[in-house]
Amino acid sequence: MAEKLWIGTSWKMNKSGEEARRYAQRLAGTQGAKHVQRFIIPPFPYIREVAELLEGTDILVGAQNMHWEPSGAWTGEVSAPMLADCGARIVELGHSERRTHFNETDDAVGRKVKAAIDHGLIPLICIGETAAQKLQGEADHVLKTQVEAALSFLEDEDFKNPLLFAYEPVWAIGDGGTPAPPDYVRARHARIRKVAVELSGQPVPCLYGGSVNAANCTELVTCPDVDGLFIGRAAWSVEGYLDILSRCAIAEKRKTTA
Numbered sequence: 001m002a003e004k005l006w007i008g009t010s011w012k013m014n015k016s017g018e019e020a021r022r023y024a025q026r027l028a029g030t031q032g033a034k035h036v037q038r039f040i041i042p043p044f045p046y047i048r049e050v051a052e053l054l055e056g057t058d059i060l061v062g063a064q065n066m067h068w069e070p071s072g073a074w075t076g077e078v079s080a081p082m083l084a085d086c087g088a089r090i091v092e093l094g095h096s097e098r099r100t101h102f103n104e105t106d107d108a109v110g111r112k113v114k115a116a117i118d119h120g121l122i123p124l125i126c127i128g129e130t131a132a133q134k135l136q137g138e139a140d141h142v143l144k145t146q147v148e149a150a151l152s153f154l155e156d157e158d159f160k161n162p163l164l165f166a167y168e169p170v171w172a173i174g175d176g177g178t179p180a181p182p183d184y185v186r187a188r189h190a191r192i193r194k195v196a197v198e199l200s201g202q203p204v205p206c207l208y209g210g211s212v213n214a215a216n217c218t219e220l221v222t223c224p225d226v227d228g229l230f231i232g233r234a235a236w237s238v239e240g241y242l243d244i245l246s247r248c249a250i251a252e253k254r255k256t257t258a
């Protein structure tokens with residue numbers, strides 16, 4: 001088990017500036033559990049303001065994507081140094097929505113992971129199999145390929161920096177998604193951990209994401225090899241996020257003191 005539980009949310013392409021501000025202000029006034037690392041990932045335009053509102057708290061702010069080059073003729077793209085300048089500390093890479101709708105390849109994810117580390121950002125690398133791949137019994141093979149590609153540009157030195165995976169089965173994500181059963185999550189996380197340790201020489205924390213909610217969060221977060229949760233819809237209201245945080249903090253504390 002990693003030292004801290006990582007529990008965070010990406011807002012995807014949601015919220016007005018006012019809603020983003022109110023969420024951050026409310027969150028800034030709350031106290032996190034010592035063993036939980038909280039993080040939120042707003043859309044690009046809100047990163048700086050949200051980061052400023054959360055300055056001095058334990059909450060890290062992230063971005064949902066970036067380019068691998070630090071600058072250049074890449075119209076419409078955003079680079080790692082720009083994100084860091086806005087106050088981002090984490091960057092989400094390879095989410096299935098980007099892989100599906102924006103043709104993001106394993107190679108591009110690998111380049112982005114390297115660039116993120118080079119510029120002091122924590123990559124949160126999203127991996128996961130589709131429903132068809134699961135049905136064909138290919139889940140472990142897909143996950144291994146994605147982990148290998150994500151780490152393929154890194155050198156030994158790079159593994160001294162923090163790095164996170166989020167296992168998000170594509171069939172579990174969003175409206176119409178079904179949360180993965182805990183036994184299934186446990187098996188996939190064990191596999192991801194094994195591959196990541198072989199490549200990096202150390203355990204890489206891996207979060208679970210996909211239809212996480214208040215009812216299933218404690219069972220998921222206490223699965224062996226699950227180092228946190230990456231939440232979408234259920235944490236888009238700040239009260240929803242705080243509810244999941246407190247349930248997980250209690251469950252984890254019970255587990256460690258048992």
Ligand SMILES: O=C(CO)[C@H](O)COP(=O)(O)O
Nearest residue numbers: 010173174211230231232233
């Ligand atoms: O990105 C995700 C978590 O932020 C993921 O897609 C899960 O979304 P959810 O199914 O709405 O929780």
